[in-house]
Amino acid sequence: MTSAADDHRPDPDPDPASGYGDPAALEALAEESAEDLYENAPCGYLSTLPDGRIIKINATLLGWLGHRREDVVGRKRFADLLTVGGRLYHETHFAPLLRMQKEVRAIALELRTAGGGRLPVLVNSVVRTDPAGKPLLIRSTVFDARDRRSYEKELLRARHEAERERRRLARVTATLQRTLLPPALEPVPGLDVAALYRIASPDEVGGDFYDLFPRADGAWALFLGDVRGKGAEAAVVTSLARYTLRSGTVYDPDPAAVLRHLNAVLTAENEDREPYFLTIIMGTLVPDTDRGGFRLTLAGGGHPPALLLRADGTAHLLETPGGQLLGVVPDADMAETTVHLAPGDSLLLYTDGLTEARIHGTGQRYGDEALLDFAARLAPATAQEVVAAVRRLLDGFGPGLDDDTAVLAIGVPASPRDGVRHPPRPGGSATR
Structure with missing residues (x-):
C-alpha cells in the first residue's frame, strides 16, 4: 500500500545509463553555450558592416562554402561570396531594398564555394541601428536551398513536360478532328x-x-x-x-x-x-x-x-x-x-x-x-x-x-x- 508521500517522489530514471534523469545533466544541457549554438546552428549566420565587410561568420556557413575564417573575416565583403549573377542581383535589388526597408526576407541568392561550385541559398537580413537610426550592423541568416532548388527545377521540368504534352495532344486532337x-x-x-x-x-x-x-x-x-x-x-x-x-x-x-x-x-x-x-x-x-x-x-x-x-x-x-x-x-x-x-x-x-x-x-x-x-x-x-x-x-x-x-x-x-x-x-x- 502506498502513502501520500509516495506521490511526490521523483520519477525513476528511465535509462540510468543515459544520465537524462539526472537533474544536473539536464541543467548542463540547458546551459549549452550561446557561442556553440551560434557556431553550429543548422543555418548560416553572418554579420557585416553597412559597407558589406564581414565581421562575423559561423562555422556552419564556413563549412558550406569551404572557406577558412581568417580568409573571410575582415577580408571579404558579403558580395564577394556571391556568384556573378548573385552580385548583380545584390547590387540592383537586395542592397537597395535593405536600405529602404531595413529588413528583407527569403531572398534567393547563389553563393560561390571555395571550389568554384554554386550554393543556392535563401537569405534573411536585418539592419541594426543606433538610437539615432544610423546603420551599425547587418545581421543575416542563410538557409541552404539546394533541396528546394532541386525541387523547383523538377517542378519546372514537369511543368514544361506537361506543356509539351498538352501541345502534342492539341496537335493530335486537331489532326484527328480533321479526319x-x-x-x-x-x-x-x-x-x-x-x-x-x-x-x-x-x-x-x-x-x-x-x-x-x-x-x-x-x-x-x-x-x-x-x-x-x-x-x-x-x-x-x-x-x-x-x-x-x-x-x-x-x-x-x-x-x-x-x-x-x-x-x-x-x-x-x-x-x-x-x-x-x-x-x-x-x-x-x-x-x-x-x-x-x-x-x-x-x-x-x-x-x-x-x-x-x-x-x-x-x-x-x-x-x-x-x-x-x-x-x-x-x-x-x-x-x-x-x-x-x-x-x-x-x-x-x-x-x-x-x-x-x-x-x-x-x-x-x-x-x-x-x-x-x-x-x-x-x-x-x-x-x-x-x-x-x-x-x-x-x-x-x-x-x-x-x-x-x-x-x-x-x-x-x-x-x-x-x-x-x-x-x-x-x-x-x-x-x-
Whole structure:
C-alpha cells in the first residue's frame, strides 16, 4: 500500500545509463553555450558592416562554402561570396531594398564555394541601428536551398513536360478532328451549301460530325450527328458512324433504313466495350424537275429537329418525332419526314451544343425557342448567310459554349424573278 508521500517522489530514471534523469545533466544541457549554438546552428549566420565587410561568420556557413575564417573575416565583403549573377542581383535589388526597408526576407541568392561550385541559398537580413537610426550592423541568416532548388527545377521540368504534352495532344486532337470531317463540302448543282464546326475545348476530340456527298443515282445524301462523349473512343465511334452511313447509302437509298443499319452496328459494338450512343439526322436530296428546287427526306434518331427557313420569311421546325437514340436497343425506331425545298428556302441542321450553350451574363441555356426565333428573324437567307449568323451567335456565348457545335446549312438559290429578298430582313415569324 502506498502513502501520500509516495506521490511526490521523483520519477525513476528511465535509462540510468543515459544520465537524462539526472537533474544536473539536464541543467548542463540547458546551459549549452550561446557561442556553440551560434557556431553550429543548422543555418548560416553572418554579420557585416553597412559597407558589406564581414565581421562575423559561423562555422556552419564556413563549412558550406569551404572557406577558412581568417580568409573571410575582415577580408571579404558579403558580395564577394556571391556568384556573378548573385552580385548583380545584390547590387540592383537586395542592397537597395535593405536600405529602404531595413529588413528583407527569403531572398534567393547563389553563393560561390571555395571550389568554384554554386550554393543556392535563401537569405534573411536585418539592419541594426543606433538610437539615432544610423546603420551599425547587418545581421543575416542563410538557409541552404539546394533541396528546394532541386525541387523547383523538377517542378519546372514537369511543368514544361506537361506543356509539351498538352501541345502534342492539341496537335493530335486537331489532326484527328480533321479526319472526322470532310475537308470541304462538295459543290451541289442547284444548291448553296455551308458548314461550321466550333470546338469547345482544344484538348479533347469531340463527337460531332457531318457530311454531304453524291449518290450513284444522282441524288445527294447528307447527315449530321453527335456522339455522346469525348476522347479517342468517341472518335472511333464517330469514324465508324461516318463510314457506315456513307457505305449504307450504296445499298439502300432510304435514310431511315441506313440509320437502322448503323444502329445495328453500334449495338453490336457496344456489347464488347463501354457503350457509346449517338443522335443523328440524315437526309436525301432529290432534284424536283416538276416544281423546281429539291425534295428532301429526313430521318432522325433522337436528334434536335432541323430548321427550315422559307423564302416568304417564315421559319419552321422539321420534327422527326419518335426517333430514338442510336446504339441503345437493336430495334430502335427511326422517324421520317419529307418536305419540298423551293427556291429561296434554306435548311439548317445543328448539334445540341448550340441550344445548350449558356447565355453570357445570365447562365441560362439558349434553348430551342430562342433558336427558332433567331431563324425567324433571319429568314429568308442563303446557306452562307445562315452559317455566318450562327458563327456570330456562337461568338456571343463566349465561355458559355461548353460543348462542340456542328452546323450544316443547305439552300436553294432564288432567281431574280422569284422576288426573294436577300440579305435577310430583321423581322419574321416562327412556327413549330
